[in-house]
Amino acid sequence: MKYLSVKSSFALFAIVCVLAFGQVAGAQTVKVDPGIPSYTKVTGVSGNINSVGSDTMNNLMTFWCEGFAKFYPNVKCQIEGKGSSTAPPALIEATSQFGPMSRMMKSKEVDAFEKVTGYKPTAIPTSIDALAVYVNKDNPIRCLSIKQVDAIFSKNRKCGGGGDIGTWGAAGLAGDWNGKPISVYGRNSASGTYGYFKKKALCKGDYKDTVKEQPGSSAVVQGITEDLQGIGYSGIGYKTSGVKAIELAKTVEKGCFGPSLDNVVGKKYPLGRYLFLYINKKPNEALDPLRLEFLKYVLSKQGQEIVIKDGYLPLPAAKVSELRALVGAS
Amino acid sequence: MPKLWKPGDAYVWISGLALMVTLVMIGGLLFLIATKGLGSMWPADIGRYALADGSSYLGQLQGRELVRGAHGVKSESEFRVKLKIGNRDLYGLDFKWIDEADIASIDYPRDAVILERHEWGNYHGFLKEIRKNGQIIPGGDPQAFSVLKDLVRDANKIHAKILKIEKGEIGDINYGIEKQRLKLRGLSMRGEDDPAKEAKYRLKIEKYEARYKISEAELEQLYAELNRNEVVMSSAGGDEKVMPLGKIVMAFRPNDMGFAQKAGFYVERFWGFIADEPREANTEGGIFPAIFGTVLMVLIMSIVVMPFGVIAALYLREYAKQGLMVRIVRICVNNLAGVPSIVFGVFGVGFFLYGIGGIIDSVFFKEALPNPTFGTGGILWASLTLALLTVPVVIVATEEGLASVPRNIREGSLALGATKFETTWKVVIPSALPAILTGLILAIARATGEVAPLMITGVVKLAPDLPIDGHFPFLHLERKFMHLGFHIYDLGFQSPNAEAAKPMVFMTAFLLILIVVILNITAIIIRNRLRKKYATSAV
Numbered sequence: 001m002k003y004l005s006v007k008s009s010f011a012l013f014a015i016v017c018v019l020a021f022g023q024v025a026g027a028q029t030v031k032v033d034p035g036i037p038s039y040t041k042v043t044g045v046s047g048n049i050n051s052v053g054s055d056t057m058n059n060l061m062t063f064w065c066e067g068f069a070k071f072y073p074n075v076k077c078q079i080e081g082k083g084s085s086t087a088p089p090a091l092i093e094a095t096s097q098f099g100p101m102s103r104m105m106k107s108k109e110v111d112a113f114e115k116v117t118g119y120k121p122t123a124i125p126t127s128i129d130a131l132a133v134y135v136n137k138d139n140p141i142r143c144l145s146i147k148q149v150d151a152i153f154s155k156n157r158k159c160g161g162g163g164d165i166g167t168w169g170a171a172g173l174a175g176d177w178n179g180k181p182i183s184v185y186g187r188n189s190a191s192g193t194y195g196y197f198k199k200k201a202l203c204k205g206d207y208k209d210t211v212k213e214q215p216g217s218s219a220v221v222q223g224i225t226e227d228l229q230g231i232g233y234s235g236i237g238y239k240t241s242g243v244k245a246i247e248l249a250k251t252v253e254k255g256c257f258g259p260s261l262d263n264v265v266g267k268k269y270p271l272g273r274y275l276f277l278y279i280n281k282k283p284n285e286a287l288d289p290l291r292l293e294f295l296k297y298v299l300s301k302q303g304q305e306i307v308i309k310d311g312y313l314p315l316p317a318a319k320v321s322e323l324r325a326l327v328g329a330s
Numbered sequence: 331m332p333k334l335w336k337p338g339d340a341y342v343w344i345s346g347l348a349l350m351v352t353l354v355m356i357g358g359l360l361f362l363i364a365t366k367g368l369g370s371m372w373p374a375d376i377g378r379y380a381l382a383d384g385s386s387y388l389g390q391l392q393g394r395e396l397v398r399g400a401h402g403v404k405s406e407s408e409f410r411v412k413l414k415i416g417n418r419d420l421y422g423l424d425f426k427w428i429d430e431a432d433i434a435s436i437d438y439p440r441d442a443v444i445l446e447r448h449e450w451g452n453y454h455g456f457l458k459e460i461r462k463n464g465q466i467i468p469g470g471d472p473q474a475f476s477v478l479k480d481l482v483r484d485a486n487k488i489h490a491k492i493l494k495i496e497k498g499e500i501g502d503i504n505y506g507i508e509k510q511r512l513k514l515r516g517l518s519m520r521g522e523d524d525p526a527k528e529a530k531y532r533l534k535i536e537k538y539e540a541r542y543k544i545s546e547a548e549l550e551q552l553y554a555e556l557n558r559n560e561v562v563m564s565s566a567g568g569d570e571k572v573m574p575l576g577k578i579v580m581a582f583r584p585n586d587m588g589f590a591q592k593a594g595f596y597v598e599r600f601w602g603f604i605a606d607e608p609r610e611a612n613t614e615g616g617i618f619p620a621i622f623g624t625v626l627m628v629l630i631m632s633i634v635v636m637p638f639g640v641i642a643a644l645y646l647r648e649y650a651k652q653g654l655m656v657r658i659v660r661i662c663v664n665n666l667a668g669v670p671s672i673v674f675g676v677f678g679v680g681f682f683l684y685g686i687g688g689i690i691d692s693v694f695f696k697e698a699l700p701n702p703t704f705g706t707g708g709i710l711w712a713s714l715t716l717a718l719l720t721v722p723v724v725i726v727a728t729e730e731g732l733a734s735v736p737r738n739i740r741e742g743s744l745a746l747g748a749t750k751f752e753t754t755w756k757v758v759i760p761s762a763l764p765a766i767l768t769g770l771i772l773a774i775a776r777a778t779g780e781v782a783p784l785m786i787t788g789v790v791k792l793a794p795d796l797p798i799d800g801h802f803p804f805l806h807l808e809r810k811f812m813h814l815g816f817h818i819y820d821l822g823f824q825s826p827n828a829e830a831a832k833p834m835v836f837m838t839a840f841l842l843i844l845i846v847v848i849l850n851i852t853a854i855i856i857r858n859r860l861r862k863k864y865a866t867s868a869v
Contacts, residue, residue: 043539046504048701059826062611062792073496073549074504074542078790078810080707081824093684094699095706137427138398176403216823218831225828228398240829241412241425309450310611311826 032304035317039071039300046074047290050096053080053087054192056129056217056235057100057275063306068297075290084192091280092116097291099278102129102192102235113280122281124323125274126298128313130236130259131197132245132271134221136228141173143247143256146270148172149201152182152231158205168229185223185232186211193217196273197233233271237311261313275312286328296329360843367840370833371599373584373592376442376454378566379413379428380435387426388442388454388566389413390584397429416444416452417565418827424451425829440586443475445563446579448609451830455563458570462559469562478581481559485575492552498800499545505801507538512697519696603837612792612821613831617838622796623709623789623811624778624845630713630807631720631777632770638717639724639773640759640766646725647732648754660729667722675783678715683707683787703808707788709797710807715787716780720773727772731765732758761864767857771850778846781815789816791824814842 049068051061058081065077080086080096087099088109105113105121113121133149135141144152148171150159157164165171169178186207187194198204214220217234224230225242236259239245247256250270257263257270264272277298281287287295297303304314315323380386393412397405410429418424445453457469460477467474510531517528556576564570582595606616642663650656687704695703704710735758743753759766781789790810797809818838825831 046507050701050706055824058791058824059611065792066609066611073500074507076795077792079792080790082785093702093705095702097701214823215819218825218828219823222823222828237826238828239423240827241423241427242829 032301032308032314033317033320036299036301036304036315036320039297039302041071042289042293045072045289045293047076049075049077049098049290049294051077051079051098051100052082052090052096053098053100053278054084054102054275055081056084056102056191056193056237057081057126059237060127060275060307060310060312061098061100063310064294064298064303067302067306068294071297072293083188083190084195085190087278088113088121091121091278094280097279098294100126101276101278102273103196104276105278117280117282119283121278122326124277124279124295124299124327125315125319126277127275127304127307127315128261128264128272129275130264130269130272130313131193131200131233132236132239132259133201133231133233133248134224134239134243134245135231136224137242137244138228139168139173139231139244140177141168141171141246143249144171145249145252146201147251149248150203150205153184153186153197153207153211154202154205155208156205158203159201160203180229182231183227183229184208184211185220185227185230186213187217187220187233188213188215191217193234197271200271200273201233235312239311264313265316281327292327292329295327296324299324299327299329363836363840363843367833367836367838368600370837371596371603373444373582373587373595373599375438375585376444377413377436377438378442379433381428381432382434383432386566387413387415387428389415389426392425397431414452416454419450420565420569420571424827438585441469441475441583442585443478443563443581443583445561445573445581447573448577448579451610451614451827453563453565453571453573455565455571458562458564460559460561475581475583478561481561481575482578482581485556485559485578486580488552488556488576492549492556495545495549495552500542500549501795501799502801503538503542503545507535507542510535510538516697604841608792611826612817613825613827613834617812617814617817617834617841619793619796620812620814620817620838621841621845622798623793624814624842625849626797627709627713627716627784627811627813628774628777628849630709631716632774634714635717635720635724635773636766636770639721639769640728642721643725643728643732644754644759647729648750648758663722663725667726671719671780672782674715674719675786677718678711678783678787679707682711682714687711707786707790707810708808709788709811712784712788712811715783716777719780719783720777723772723776724766724769727769728762728766731762731768734765735761763864764857764861767853767860771853771857774849774853775846778842778849779815781813781819784813785816785819789813791816791820814838814845818842 049065051065058079061079061081062077065075065079069075069077080090081100084101084103087096087101088105090096091099092113099121101123104123110120133144147159147162148165150157151163151165152171155164163170166181167178168180168182171182186197189195198207212223214223214232217238220232220234221238221240221243224232225240236245245259247258248270249256250268254268257268259269259271263269277295279287279291279295286292299315299320304320307314374390376388376390378386378388390413391411392414394409395412397408397410408429408431410427411433413426413428414424415421415426416424439456441456443455443457445455447453457474457478459469460467460474460481462477462481467477471477514528514531514535517524517531553576557574559575560572561575561578562570562572584592587595603616604621605618607618608620609615646656646659683705687702687706687708690704691699691702739757739761740753743757744750748756788810790812793810793812795806795809797806797811798804799806818835821831821838822835
């Protein structure tokens with residue numbers, strides 16, 4: 001592999017990473033938890049599925065719908081994914097039955113929902129996403145701490161890092177990289193990924209004005225593919241051969257971890273999150289068969305296999321059985 | 331001294347130069363799109379890349395660049411290659427960069443097979459064995475590949491049958507059940523207690539459900555048939571994979587194909603791209619629904635925008651008293667043409683979707699609530715929004731046309747005793763028709779390329795049903811639809827498999843341009859005919 005030289009403050013930390021952890025695990029090693037039940041067909045399911053929400057989950061929803069429609073050829077899906085912030089209004093206006101969101105609803109959004117319906121929306125975690133920090137495939141950097149990430153992306157550095165990091169030299173690379181400015185890519189503010197990254201990696205600080213905001217997760221990855229000095233964040237499902245997902249460390253002492261299933265479930269990787277489906281469920285009232293069966297499908301072996309196909313991480317069996325009870329699918 | 335240039339000649343030259351630059355730019359753009367898009371469907375040879383570390387990959391060459399060292403410096407002589415290695419289920423990614431220094435050998439085995447699959451992208455490997463009706467045909471058999479091809483063809487026939495049942499029979503059943511269900515719901519919502527009616531609806535639903543059971547059994551049988559035969563493949567690294575034939579779209583051996591064969595294959599694939607439905611969250615398969623949606627939307631828009639635009643222009647030019655008011659209106663119309671399209675989109679959402687759509691739902695589709703029928707984006711609202719967007723273009727063009735009708739023709743008509751309306755209808759409008767159609771051509775060109783307002787008024791990533799089908803009233807204006815422009819955006823910026831989707835982006839862009847050209851040429855041909863027809867009468 002490529003030789004990597006580091007600055008003193010970074011040295012110990014990087015060596016730990018290199019010694020302890022190998023490359024980021026590829027998608028093919030992930031398997032669905034065998035404890036998750038397989039989906040079986042029932043009768044009496046028909047109608048339209050309307051979904052409005054997250055862009056990160058856009059393809060996931062499409063895959064689920066394609067799979068669900070194989071069981072019920074009479075079900076049709078219409079999916080819109082312009083960002084998580086579009087989900088709550090659509091649920092409130094009842095223009096959709098499902099609101100895929102890549103973050104939790106904010107209390108403001110929950111209040112708005114409650115004001116109209118009289119009860120809170122129900123959130124169902126469907127899968128796990130590791131938000132990866134991508135760099136160009138030729139970038140030798142291996143690992144960054146959250147403080148460093150904050151110093152790269154944020155202008156007010158609320159995570160308490162030292163000075164601003166504006167060049168790859170400041171981020172620990174040597175040689176030709178030393179003087180090269182970092183070119184930062186991000187998402188637009190309607191995106192749940194934007195909000196999540198701001199909260200978790202920037203400690204709710206503000207993004208730098210120089211962040212190039214992209215209209216989609218895939219656009220971030222493509223930008224970095226073309227830009228040698230680029231860095232950006234997107235779901236792990238968007239990885240391509242042109243970029244590298246680097247390891248992250250909560251703090252320098254805790255060491256670096258890549259965005260693999262074990263690291264995310266074990267809470268070692270700092271940017272793991274659930275991907276939610278929000279629904280409008282009246283308390284103490286059963287869901288209609290269409291929504292119930294769709295959720296059962298998502299929380300089944302087949303549904304979770306699709307999660308892997310799209311590059312995300314499946315739920316553990318214990319969580320699945322808990323959720324199945326929540327939606328009323330014993 | 332004689333003048334070398336006639337006065338004003340320089341300006342002619344500058345105009346000519348500007349025109350040339352424009353043409354070169356258009357040509358360059360088309361060339362780029364065509365090469366990047368059209369080239370991607372060519373079945374390129376597949377090489378076996380054995381690496382120094384013992385691993386090997388079967389891949390199609392996608393690109394080559396200079397290696398960049400650890401310090402970010404470009405090497406001067408070392409290259410690396412980008413391969414499409416397929417087998418996403420095995421490797422995790424479809425593409426791989428390999429340093430040429432690491433490659434031990436490359437050869438092009440004639441029996442390397444590419445399988446295009448319904449899921450997980452392409453599979454690159456070698457045929458190990460075929461399990462046909464319990465009988466095993468080893469991959470070494472010279473007939474094995476043609477057996478595989480026949481089996482894939484059979485499987486595709488079964489797929490076509492399945493599709494027919496799903497879209498035809500089951501589509502009918504669903505439509506029927508949904509209608510009866512809504513009637514039932516309507517009964518209970520109105521608080522009517524009519525057991526006879528209720529029983530009637532329920533009986534109908536039961537009948538439909540019985541029909542559904544039959545089709546379902548039929549489908550199950552077909553699916554079983556799809557999965558009966560299997561093919562065992564082995565990858566370049568030696569990993570084996572068993573696949574039911576129902577999962578395979580097509581099988582081919584690019585290294586074993588001559589140029590003519592490849593060309594034939596190319597045409598077949600291109601047709602598939604135009605005529606098939608998308609698969610795998612739009613990253614594979616065809617784009618037929620998007621083409622259909624785009625054309626239909628433009629047609630609906632034209633039907634709406636023409637009468638409104640023409641009537642408005644007629645009033646402004648022929649009937650209204652020319653004064654301050656008319657001038658203000660005219661300025662407003664011209665300004666409207668310059669309003670950003672997204673503003674129209676927002677207006678469409680607020681006025682059409684939530685306003686009119688909400689009212690329609692609460693009056694006519696009460697039973698379906700809270701699921702909106704017209705209260706959500708749909709092809710009608712998208713077309714109307716675009717009609718608003720393009721109406722200024724039509725008004726301006728029509729006014730120009732009306733203004734150019736000579737005064738003596740009108741006076742002649744009036745002198746012969748025609749009323750003002752008759753003159754307008756029979757004399758003025760026919761003479762102005764070519765100009766009106768020019769307006770329409772401009773409107774179509776603008777509308778076809780517009781994406782932003784559509785994104786919020788009814789275009790979706792994947793709409794399972796076309797807005798036209800066999801159920802009364804055949805044209806379903808409330809349905810959401812797919813659109814080529816949005817498809818480009820979606821594939822380009824949102825697709826999870828960005829590398830695999832890239833050629834699709836260029837292909838889709840190519841088709842969009844093609845459609846704009848076709849729509850425009852049609853309108854131009856009609857205009858020219860009209861011009862000829864009225865050229866004689868106008869003089």
